[in-house]
Amino acid sequence: MASFSSARLQWSHLEGPATRQRSHRHHLTMAEELVLERCDLELEANGRDHHTADLCREKLVVRRGQAFRLTLHFEGRNYEASVDRLTFSVTTDTEAKSRRGPWGDRHLEAGWASTYQQGASQTGSCGASEDQGLILLKVWASSSERKSWTLAGPAPSEEAGTRARFPLSDAVEEGAWTAEVVGQQDSALSLQLSTPPNAPIGLYRLSLEASTGYQGSSFVLGHFILLFNPWCPGDAVYLDSDEERHEYILTQHGFIYQGSAKFIKNIPWNFGQFEDGILDICLTLLDMNPKFLRDAGRDCSRRSSPVYVGRVVSGMVNCNDDQGVLLGRWDNNYGDGISPMFWIGSVDILRRWKSSGCQRVKYGQCWVFAAVACTVLRCLGIPTRVVTNYNSAHDQNSNLLIEYFRNEFGEIQGDKSEMIWNFHCWVESWMSRPDLQPGYEGWQALDPTPQEKSEGTYCCGPVPVRAIKEGDLSTKYDAPFVFAEVNADVVDWIRQDDGSMHKSINHSLVVGLKISTKSVGRDERQDITHTYKYPEGSPEEREAFKRANHLNKLTEKEDTGMAMRIRVSQSMSMGSDFDVFAYITNNTSEEHTCRLLLCARTVSYNGILGPECGTKDLLNLSLAPFSEKSIPLRILYEKYCDCLTESNLIKVRGLLTEPAVNSYLLAERDIYLENPEIKIRILGEPKQKRKLVAEVSLRNPLTTPLSDCIFTVEGAGLTEEQKVVEIPDPVEAGEDAKRPLEQAKERPCPLTRSQTMHRPQEPLGRPRAGTGLGPRSTAPALRKLQEPMSCHL
Numbered sequence: 001m002a003s004f005s006s007a008r009l010q011w012s013h014l015e016g017p018a019t020r021q022r023s024h025r026h027h028l029t030m031a032e033e034l035v036l037e038r039c040d041l042e043l044e045a046n047g048r049d050h051h052t053a054d055l056c057r058e059k060l061v062v063r064r065g066q067a068f069r070l071t072l073h074f075e076g077r078n079y080e081a082s083v084d085r086l087t088f089s090v091t092t093d094t095e096a097k098s099r100r101g102p103w104g105d106r107h108l109e110a111g112w113a114s115t116y117q118q119g120a121s122q123t124g125s126c127g128a129s130e131d132q133g134l135i136l137l138k139v140w141a142s143s144s145e146r147k148s149w150t151l152a153g154p155a156p157s158e159e160a161g162t163r164a165r166f167p168l169s170d171a172v173e174e175g176a177w178t179a180e181v182v183g184q185q186d187s188a189l190s191l192q193l194s195t196p197p198n199a200p201i202g203l204y205r206l207s208l209e210a211s212t213g214y215q216g217s218s219f220v221l222g223h224f225i226l227l228f229n230p231w232c233p234g235d236a237v238y239l240d241s242d243e244e245r246h247e248y249i250l251t252q253h254g255f256i257y258q259g260s261a262k263f264i265k266n267i268p269w270n271f272g273q274f275e276d277g278i279l280d281i282c283l284t285l286l287d288m289n290p291k292f293l294r295d296a297g298r299d300c301s302r303r304s305s306p307v308y309v310g311r312v313v314s315g316m317v318n319c320n321d322d323q324g325v326l327l328g329r330w331d332n333n334y335g336d337g338i339s340p341m342f343w344i345g346s347v348d349i350l351r352r353w354k355s356s357g358c359q360r361v362k363y364g365q366c367w368v369f370a371a372v373a374c375t376v377l378r379c380l381g382i383p384t385r386v387v388t389n390y391n392s393a394h395d396q397n398s399n400l401l402i403e404y405f406r407n408e409f410g411e412i413q414g415d416k417s418e419m420i421w422n423f424h425c426w427v428e429s430w431m432s433r434p435d436l437q438p439g440y441e442g443w444q445a446l447d448p449t450p451q452e453k454s455e456g457t458y459c460c461g462p463v464p465v466r467a468i469k470e471g472d473l474s475t476k477y478d479a480p481f482v483f484a485e486v487n488a489d490v491v492d493w494i495r496q497d498d499g500s501m502h503k504s505i506n507h508s509l510v511v512g513l514k515i516s517t518k519s520v521g522r523d524e525r526q527d528i529t530h531t532y533k534y535p536e537g538s539p540e541e542r543e544a545f546k547r548a549n550h551l552n553k554l555t556e557k558e559d560t561g562m563a564m565r566i567r568v569s570q571s572m573s574m575g576s577d578f579d580v581f582a583y584i585t586n587n588t589s590e591e592h593t594c595r596l597l598l599c600a601r602t603v604s605y606n607g608i609l610g611p612e613c614g615t616k617d618l619l620n621l622s623l624a625p626f627s628e629k630s631i632p633l634r635i636l637y638e639k640y641c642d643c644l645t646e647s648n649l650i651k652v653r654g655l656l657t658e659p660a661v662n663s664y665l666l667a668e669r670d671i672y673l674e675n676p677e678i679k680i681r682i683l684g685e686p687k688q689k690r691k692l693v694a695e696v697s698l699r700n701p702l703t704t705p706l707s708d709c710i711f712t713v714e715g716a717g718l719t720e721e722q723k724v725v726e727i728p729d730p731v732e733a734g735e736d737a738k739r740p741l742e743q744a745k746e747r748p749c750p751l752t753r754s755q756t757m758h759r760p761q762e763p764l765g766r767p768r769a770g771t772g773l774g775p776r777s778t779a780p781a782l783r784k785l786q787e788p789m790s791c792h793l
Helices: 043-049 242-250 278-287 290-294 296-302 306-316 347-355 366-380 465-470 479-487 539-547
Strands: 002-004 007-009 019-023 035-040 060-063 068-075 084-092 099-101 104-106 125-131 134-140 163-167 178-185 188-194 202-212 215-227 253-260 263-270 326-328 361-364 384-393 401-406 420-431 442-446 489-495 501-504 513-518 525-527 562-568 578-586 592-603 609-623 627-635 649-658 663-672 678-683 693-699 709-714 723-727 736-742 751-758 785-790
Touching: 035 202, 035 215, 043 060, 043 068, 068 215, 163 178, 202 278, 242 384, 253 366, 253 384, 253 420, 253 513, 253 663, 263 513, 263 663, 278 306, 278 347, 278 366, 290 296, 306 366, 306 420, 306 442, 326 366, 347 361, 347 366, 361 366, 366 384, 366 420, 384 479, 442 465, 465 479, 465 539, 489 663, 501 663, 562 649, 562 663, 578 592, 578 609, 578 649, 578 663, 592 627, 609 627, 609 649, 709 736, 723 736
Parallel strands: 007 125, 019 134, 060 215, 326 361, 401 489
Antiparallel strands: 002 007, 019 215, 035 068, 068 188, 084 163, 084 202, 099 104, 125 134, 178 188, 202 215, 253 263, 384 420, 384 513, 420 442, 489 501, 513 525, 562 578, 578 627, 592 609, 592 649, 649 663, 678 693, 693 736, 709 723, 709 751, 751 785
């Protein structure tokens, strides 16, 4: 028991969802007091109507701008409109925390602003008692000397839109908090509550004040979570296509595109935004952002805007300047964490972050940052998709130019902070932009990968995709950086021994190619390059470049009549030897004597080069007038197997020099080595209310055994958490690794995914026959193998 001046306060916990605070005054009427027994939040019906059924098993989750139902059950008598007055209040809240009191475990909500006031003309007291399954707080109040007591949390206010008080009424005001009667039977009163389409999202406390004459009681009916609503025309995230709403809000699985522009590879991903606990984690993420910690009230108020929330999420998915989710790493040293290539879904990452006390999860790279952001934004109700840009520029100084300085062999020298990434992933979210000129609503680019600071924080966007296409670089937020990612020009300089610099012609590298995302309703790639860029050479493209002051792109490209490109052979699968070709064309009437340098090196997706795995140097290559030549370079598995990065990429570079005229021609191509397919076969006929059993298998494509391998399986609706299945015996060359998998859940699911990978804590090396279990027994070739598995129950 705690005392406050002359007041006495006591809490008592009884089973029930409502809390009641009852005021007794000196002058009571003869009318019987209206007493609430319980409140039914109609979880099943509201979950169905608000497309939140998977979130509504234990709590009420609804979408703003749309009415939801609840039923009040009273003791003794029902509500009478002529006698009783019901007034509701809602306040934003923070995440519920469990506290222990003198009566054992008590679940008191950390954000409740439960306040009583008392007067001094009569001694006031308060106490707790058990009554009808409620957490009951009785207050005996008087009439002067005011005191107040508050549990915790930000102070909500009507001015900030984080608090509202509204009566039960027949007149429904559109765009406001309202309550109306929809049915009445015996002691049950069915109500419909409506929320504004621009209300802040997040956790709310719902309270009721019931008054009859001069007596009254107040009850905490419970808590609910309010989300953005793409089904509501008045919401800033409204999306008028039902198919797109299903894809970008409700679908829990998808594909992320990797590989190279010449060989695009789809990677299955389990977004899992409706999995157990994910919504609570997303709300925790909002409450951990520095803006909330500095000014909780203002932050909660600004959560009405998807622009603001998207920017917060962009900053919180990385941990560079806050307690964000993921730590990025790109140096292939992941021994104290998990390699970015090993993740197959967002759920495990978010759960690790929450269970560790919001400590950063090691490690992420661009597609992991983007995928986690997609999960969070979809969970909060913002239509979102992951986008991949091939040949993506990282321009630090906003000059829209990436300059490479190379030695006479074509190798990059000096500062490598500005690079062309083989691919780069970000997300697009759908929303209106009332802060910008008309026409900039729709898809907005957000990039959670920590690259450059924006207004002092490692975040990027949202910026309208349309503004990027038009070259409008004054548009909020971070338009110049995103414009450079898809439009920067590349200039190569060759430095000779005497220090002189010569510009090289390189027509093989074009920034911003094959911008990709998953198609709506289909497991196919959709090319959305046209949403970022006008057709090359078109008048509209020139106007966009002029608007962006992109002078390099407006300069005519030099044509010497000589051309070179890198071609590849048909089969380039993991573990094989293969040929690449420098294909050279002389379109002039003169013979040219040149030197050809061919070099193949392993490379990470962000452009960082590894060791050489193939070279050729032809000192006197004669090119006849109007002729073509194809020069092969053999790349051997034994040369690349030990140094191949987890990106499965090899960069082939050709440098054609003509010393007589100091002419340099450069051509490059990134080659993606495809992993073998993981096959998943359903065993038996899938039936409802019966566990699904499947078999997962992979064939070893190498000439040596694989040992110490595991399958990792994760699927929305099928597994409680990631499932790891070990392969105890070595997998011989050409043989299959097989393992049965049993469904952990018995509810329908759209997809699971599977991955074979080496144990992350062990170094990876070249496989050796007969080594058995050991740190060098699994090929780097098989570090990341993924394939989708469909399941319709």
